[in-house]
Each structure stands twice: as C-alpha cells, then as structure tokens.
Amino acid sequence: MSAPGEMNGGTANGYHASRLERLVHWAHSLTYERLPADVVDRTKAFFIDWLACAVAGRGHVSVTSMVEYAKTMGPSTGKCEVIGFPDLTTSAAFASLINGASSHVVEQDDLHNSSMMHPATVIYPTALAVAQDVGASGKEFITACVVGYEFACRAGEFLGKAHYENFHTTATTGILGAAATSAYLLRLTEDQFLSSIGNAGTQAAGLWQFLLDATHSKQVHTAQACAGGVFSAYVSRSGLLGPHDILEGRRGMAATLASVDPEPSFIDAQLGAKWSVLESSFKWHASCRHTHPSVDALIALMEEEKIKFNDIASITAHTYKAAISVLSLSAAAETVHQSKFSMGFVLAVAAKNGSANITNFTEDALSDPELRTMQKRVTMVLDPKIDAVFPAKWLGRVTVTTKEGRRVTKNVDVVKGDPGWTLTKSEIEGKVISLARYGHVQDLSLFEATIQRIWNLEVDKEIRGFVFS
Amino acid sequence: MSAPGEMNGGTANGYHASRLERLVHWAHSLTYERLPADVVDRTKAFFIDWLACAVAGRGHVSVTSMVEYAKTMGPSTGKCEVIGFPDLTTSAAFASLINGASSHVVEQDDLHNSSMMHPATVIYPTALAVAQDVGASGKEFITACVVGYEFACRAGEFLGKAHYENFHTTATTGILGAAATSAYLLRLTEDQFLSSIGNAGTQAAGLWQFLLDATHSKQVHTAQACAGGVFSAYVSRSGLLGPHDILEGRRGMAATLASVDPEPSFIDAQLGAKWSVLESSFKWHASCRHTHPSVDALIALMEEEKIKFNDIASITAHTYKAAISVLSLSAAAETVHQSKFSMGFVLAVAAKNGSANITNFTEDALSDPELRTMQKRVTMVLDPKIDAVFPAKWLGRVTVTTKEGRRVTKNVDVVKGDPGWTLTKSEIEGKVISLARYGHVQDLSLFEATIQRIWNLEVDKEIRGFVFS
Numbered sequence: 001m002s003a004p005g006e007m008n009g010g011t012a013n014g015y016h017a018s019r020l021e022r023l024v025h026w027a028h029s030l031t032y033e034r035l036p037a038d039v040v041d042r043t044k045a046f047f048i049d050w051l052a053c054a055v056a057g058r059g060h061v062s063v064t065s066m067v068e069y070a071k072t073m074g075p076s077t078g079k080c081e082v083i084g085f086p087d088l089t090t091s092a093a094f095a096s097l098i099n100g101a102s103s104h105v106v107e108q109d110d111l112h113n114s115s116m117m118h119p120a121t122v123i124y125p126t127a128l129a130v131a132q133d134v135g136a137s138g139k140e141f142i143t144a145c146v147v148g149y150e151f152a153c154r155a156g157e158f159l160g161k162a163h164y165e166n167f168h169t170t171a172t173t174g175i176l177g178a179a180a181t182s183a184y185l186l187r188l189t190e191d192q193f194l195s196s197i198g199n200a201g202t203q204a205a206g207l208w209q210f211l212l213d214a215t216h217s218k219q220v221h222t223a224q225a226c227a228g229g230v231f232s233a234y235v236s237r238s239g240l241l242g243p244h245d246i247l248e249g250r251r252g253m254a255a256t257l258a259s260v261d262p263e264p265s266f267i268d269a270q271l272g273a274k275w276s277v278l279e280s281s282f283k284w285h286a287s288c289r290h291t292h293p294s295v296d297a298l299i300a301l302m303e304e305e306k307i308k309f310n311d312i313a314s315i316t317a318h319t320y321k322a323a324i325s326v327l328s329l330s331a332a333a334e335t336v337h338q339s340k341f342s343m344g345f346v347l348a349v350a351a352k353n354g355s356a357n358i359t360n361f362t363e364d365a366l367s368d369p370e371l372r373t374m375q376k377r378v379t380m381v382l383d384p385k386i387d388a389v390f391p392a393k394w395l396g397r398v399t400v401t402t403k404e405g406r407r408v409t410k411n412v413d414v415v416k417g418d419p420g421w422t423l424t425k426s427e428i429e430g431k432v433i434s435l436a437r438y439g440h441v442q443d444l445s446l447f448e449a450t451i452q453r454i455w456n457l458e459v460d461k462e463i464r465g466f467v468f469s
Numbered sequence: 470m471s472a473p474g475e476m477n478g479g480t481a482n483g484y485h486a487s488r489l490e491r492l493v494h495w496a497h498s499l500t501y502e503r504l505p506a507d508v509v510d511r512t513k514a515f516f517i518d519w520l521a522c523a524v525a526g527r528g529h530v531s532v533t534s535m536v537e538y539a540k541t542m543g544p545s546t547g548k549c550e551v552i553g554f555p556d557l558t559t560s561a562a563f564a565s566l567i568n569g570a571s572s573h574v575v576e577q578d579d580l581h582n583s584s585m586m587h588p589a590t591v592i593y594p595t596a597l598a599v600a601q602d603v604g605a606s607g608k609e610f611i612t613a614c615v616v617g618y619e620f621a622c623r624a625g626e627f628l629g630k631a632h633y634e635n636f637h638t639t640a641t642t643g644i645l646g647a648a649a650t651s652a653y654l655l656r657l658t659e660d661q662f663l664s665s666i667g668n669a670g671t672q673a674a675g676l677w678q679f680l681l682d683a684t685h686s687k688q689v690h691t692a693q694a695c696a697g698g699v700f701s702a703y704v705s706r707s708g709l710l711g712p713h714d715i716l717e718g719r720r721g722m723a724a725t726l727a728s729v730d731p732e733p734s735f736i737d738a739q740l741g742a743k744w745s746v747l748e749s750s751f752k753w754h755a756s757c758r759h760t761h762p763s764v765d766a767l768i769a770l771m772e773e774e775k776i777k778f779n780d781i782a783s784i785t786a787h788t789y790k791a792a793i794s795v796l797s798l799s800a801a802a803e804t805v806h807q808s809k810f811s812m813g814f815v816l817a818v819a820a821k822n823g824s825a826n827i828t829n830f831t832e833d834a835l836s837d838p839e840l841r842t843m844q845k846r847v848t849m850v851l852d853p854k855i856d857a858v859f860p861a862k863w864l865g866r867v868t869v870t871t872k873e874g875r876r877v878t879k880n881v882d883v884v885k886g887d888p889g890w891t892l893t894k895s896e897i898e899g900k901v902i903s904l905a906r907y908g909h910v911q912d913l914s915l916f917e918a919t920i921q922r923i924w925n926l927e928v929d930k931e932i933r934g935f936v937f938s
Contacts, residue, residue: 066704069562073561075542091543092541092542166725202690203690206671207712208720212712212718213712213713215711220709224672235537237534238534241530241684242679243681243682244684250678251676253676
C-alpha cells in the first residue's frame, strides 16, 4: 500500500492507491494526540449517550434472545462486559453482538445526518468489546471510536440516498466502521486493515422489510454489523485476505448496492480536518430521526400560535422522499417500536404531550383513542425543496389546520440535537438519567458516577466497569 | 399461518398466505418417511461428497483463520465436530462457520444448475452442527438437509440471473437454506420457522469483488451463511421476530437485490414432487462450474479429433453471459484458487492433462509456461442461444483452431456430474478418496469406513464421528 504522497504516482506493485486505501492509511496512523479537543469531547459524550441507550434497551426480546444465544454458543466467561447484564461476561464477538442490539432498541442513539446512519450503536459496542479483549486504554478506545465513525459515516455518505432506499445503512456501512474500529484496536498492519474492510463490506446487509411487520430485525442488523466487523478484523489478522476496493470496485458496494448517486469524494475528503463524530446528532426525541424535523416544527408552531391538541383538525408534514419511503412502511404503529416509525403516531404524541420522549411511547399510548384519531389526521407530502437538500440538511415544515379553519405553517432549519443546536452537558445528563430510569437501573448513583468517569475517560488505563444491575 | 388449503381464502388475521409461507408450512411438516428413496440416496451421496471437500480444504488460510477465531471467541469445548480438526470441539455456531469455509475451498462441492448456487457447502455444515447440538438422528439429519436444499435452491431460482450478476447466490440464498435446516432440526413452530427465514434473508450478503484480487471472501460467504442461518433460527426460537415475506415483500430480497427476472412460481412449485437435491450436480472437475461445459466439450473434441496439446493454435469457448461476467473478474489466475476461475487457465489445464481435477491445479501449474501460453490463446465469446437457455441448461460449445489451420467445434448438452449424467457410486468413491488424499487424511481406511457408514446413515441414532486426522 502506498503512502498518501504517492497516491498519484502509482506504487511498486503497479496500482494507484484507491480512496479507500488512503482512508485506511490515514486511520492506521491516527493517534490520540492528533485528535482535536472537541472531537475527544464529543466522542465521550456519545459514549455516555450510547451507554444509556444500551441500558434502556436491555429488556427487549431482541436482546434477551441474543443473550440466550451467547450462552448457548459462546464461552462460559470472557473478558468482555455486556451492558445491563451483570452476571454475564463473554468474548468480544458476543459482547459486541448483544450491546449492538440493546443500544438500538429505544431509538435514542445518535444519527449522522448526511450518511443517514446511526454510528454509535455499531461503533461503541465493537470498540468496547475489542478494547476489553486486548486491554486497550481510554485514549486508544477514544481514537478507535473516532476511526470507526469515519469509515461508517463516510461510506454512508458515499453510497447515498439510493442505497438507503433499499438498505439500512446503519448495518451496511456500520459493519465497515466496526471492522475499522476493531482493526485499529488490534493494531493490524495496513494490508490487514484493508482486508478487514473488504471482508466486512462483502458481508454488508440489512433490508427494510422488517418495518412492514413490526418485527425485530433492526436490532439484528446492528448486532450483526458489530459481530461481523469484529469477525472481519480478527480473521484478517490471521491472514484471511479481503478484496481491496470494496467501495469503488467493479463488483464492490457502490456498483451493486446503490443504483445512483455514489459520490466518491466523501471517502477521503479532508482527512484530519472533517470529523464525522462532530457531524453526528444527538437524538432528543425517542422516535425515528425522520420524524424529528416535523416534531420540532410542530411543537414550535403550537407554542408560537397557542394551538392546543384539541384544536387541531389536520397536520401536514412536508418532507423529503426518504422519510416518506421509510415511514410509510410502518404507518400502522402496531407496537411501541413500530409506533416510533409512524409519522402520524409520532406527531400525535408530540401534539398531545409537547414532547416525544421515551416516556411518551408506551403500550398505553398505543391504545389511546385520542392519539389514534390524531394519527389519522396526519399526512406526509413530498416537498421538492426539502428533498433537494436532503440528507445534507434535514429540514422540517409542518402545516396545521385548526378546527376553526386557521391554517399556519412553521419551518425549522436545524433539529434539536444537531451539531448546530447540540445538547448541553446538563441536557445530555438529563437525557441519560431518564434512559437509565427507563432501563430500571437499580443504583442510579453508580450510573451517575460512571458518567462522570467517562467525561475523563482519557485517563483510564483500561476500559472496564460499564455494567449495571 | 394458514394451511395450504386455505391459501386463497385468506386467514383469520386478514392476510393471504404468501408463497414463502406455503414453503415453510410444507417444510415444517416434512418427515423422513415422505422422502422418496432417490432423494434419500442423493442426500447421502452429497454428504459424502461434501465431507471429502471439507477434509480437502482444511489447510487453507481461510479455514485456519476461522479455527483461530473460534478458539478466541468460542467455548473451549462443545458438542459439535470440526471436520479435519480432531483436537477441536465447539458450539454449533463456530462448527458450522468453519465447516462452511473448508468445504468451499477446493471447488469440488456440488452445484444446483438453475439457481447457480452451491447448496452442500452451506446445508451440510449447518445440519451437522445443529444435529450434533440437539442430538438429532440420521433420519432427522437427512430430512433437514432436504429442507435446506429446497429453501436455498428455490430462492436462488426465484432471484435469478440478475441477482447472480451482483451477488454470490451461494451466500445470499444459502443463508436461507441454513436457517431452514436449523429451524427444522430445532423443531420450531411455523411462526418461528418463518421468522428464521426473515431474519436470515435480511442478513443476505456476498459480493463478487474478491475475485478481482484473488482474495478469500468466497469462504467468508459460505461460512457466514451457515453461522448466520444458525443464529437466525436460535434467536427466532427465543422470540426474536423476523419479517414475514422476505422474498416477495415490498422491501424484501427480490425488490432490493434483483433488478429483473424474479420468477415467484419457483418458490412453491410442486412441493413434494420436485426435489432440489435431485437437481443438483456433482462437480467432476475442480474448477469453477462455469468452466465445466467448455472443459467437457474440449476434452471430447480433442479425443474425437485426435488433437494434441501442442497442435492447438487457439480455443474459443462459446458461452453464456454469467460465465463471462464472473470469469472475466479472475482472468489473471494469480493463485491456485483464482486459476480455477480463469477460463483460459482451466482450458489450458484440461487440454494439457485431459482432465481438470484437483491434482492438476497446483503452484507448479501456475508457473508452467506452456499453460500460461495456452491460457492466452483462449477466448470467451457470448453465444446468444446458449445464453437464452441458461441457467436451466448449462450448454458447452468449444471451437479449436489447430496450428495447421483446421477448425473444429464440439457441443455438449449435459455436463459430467449433472443429474442427466450423474456419477456412479464408484466414481463418487474414487473422487472422495482422491480428495481425502489431497487433504492428507492419515487413516484412509477410517475415511473409507465412514463413507460406507454414510451410505446407511438412516440407521444412525446420532450424527457423530466425522473427524479425521
């Protein structure tokens, strides 16, 4: 593999470094010392945010079924922790699998706008498991997470909207991020690192069909993205070679998994200057991120125009094509999880409560006739201007017609939790305590102390002690 | 889920049984007693053929790297055997993973023509591992393999050529077969069985990019298809729900992984009358199956026309589009494995040796200047008539021009090993002994005794004892 300076001159073995090779070269040599302070801070903040999501999701059947699987198939004990399961330790493969599932249950993990993917739920489970397996330090853990974000998000940006239309990008490029995170922590050679990415990309999978039936494959996707990334890095270390250019190659991911709009420059643009972790958004609401621009617009509009829940005759959410495409699959809102993917139900919840947080999506809410009535009054319509700038911008525009016949519209340009309107430290802490409560954490003071410890994670010699009863 | 008789009348919960549900219903209730004798015999024959492939491939780095992975990530001992590794026992997940890799190394495992997929390398590893985990009998094992063949091959036929152009069907529909095999052996309910298939299909992956670099992802695909199928069935048993119609749904496999030519009737046509295992072919030559029609035609032509290797000025292989598409990715023939995917190299080997068996593809062959010269004299050309009937028929047509200027052509309609020209018992035994020798099996008489035992597998109370030093 060639150094970046040689990229246009060819290499000894006769091929030019690909964009992916340049990204691998950069990531392979990245050190903690080269991370800007805001990158380190945000990486720690997302770790806190992620940890709370994993605790909150631990009771879901997608998680307990994987715990059972780990007990059947895995070692009886291991070096790696499983968040929310104090009696279980296992190997990196199973720990990353379970934590990948649990942290994606409550739909509160972060989202990277322009790639349309959720990085934390695949990067942190992998980084935690492999760091515990190899005994990595806090600094190495942080750097490995930053590396994982770059691969997952850049690949997602590269593959674009046409890919997202058919594939759950969190899974398909998440596995690349998980492989990169693992490769970094295993201190692979550059060639092994590249093989890891190739072997991961050839396993990239994740379809949206599960949304139609309110089934649980979304957590299968994140779990297997983690475990598949771990697998790819470990077997590549043992000499199993993977394809070199799995992103841009003739039969690579762009050629096969995206009909249009791959934009190669995303892969290696501004390495070391543009940081994916700084571009990712906290999720403030507990619903699918595609509903957030509309939720923010609706709440602001109702407040500004002093409209009450019972005043509303209809709501129109003007949005982009990807939102309509994904959310129309789950419009029925049959389960708590599916209800978070129904624009109608989510806007009904927001209108009634003035919020759409984790305590607002419950079994009781599913059987609330007022919410069900309002759900039917919500329509999504395609707004070409909003669609044209998506996913670089996730713009919100909502029109409410009142029973008195008043018709008012509100636009929002930045969603709460976005880098341009990020959460304060106290908002983050408030959110995660609320998630810990939702997950029935018994000792909240231990949870709070762990959060404070993570704010200083770079001093830790090892990454351990993130399990709660 | 509805019974087949209700399929057009709808069900209590308001939806019509899909083709996939009908296939699941049929498979769920299949018993050994309902299998025709030739189905049982062929299933045992492919088990023998598969076992020898796994032994022959055990030394490859794709296998040893997964053994190392299993030791790092898996239990220290387990109920399941790993072919060719007498010192290792593990859980079903890791045993199926490793045996899935090893049995696809030497390119001698069977191929099902009309689906373009290799069933044995994903079905037998899975069936063996899960049967050993649950203590299934010989009859249950055989029936589970028959079930796995139906899902893998029917889905491959359904997705067709357009899918195969981008995806390694052995992996993408192999995972469905592995899930079905596991679901059958775990005695899942019909709903759990259907979830297994949905959870498997949403993980379907496997790209051809690895062929361009002579890398090892082909074994990653088969290994992960097995392990992913096992995973899907076990977590579905624990309550993790998968999408209902992963084949024909709006965001299912046909809608997302095949641009054209899905043919739904394949999914549930003639259940219990048409048996995929009877349609699969033994591989007689040790090269990619796409070369076999040309190899057979060339060997026959040279014999009939009394043409010697040194007489040949050029060879033209008239073939179908998929062969040109896949084989042109690996034309360089840099490694032993890649050389089996180069039409030029394979026909050179066949012309020189009068055969293309496992002993003809070696490091020495790669550096044989006569083979390299002949390789360059081979051209593939698209034959529209041959392409029109592919993959239902894999027709061969070769034209040889001699140095004296003679130009002769030979057609073959049936490839050696096909159901229409299947191997005799003694040919099968000769092939597998040769593979066992290639795999350095120390006690060949034990191997031979095991083969004889498999011919009577239905009397076995448990499926165990398939490991060789």
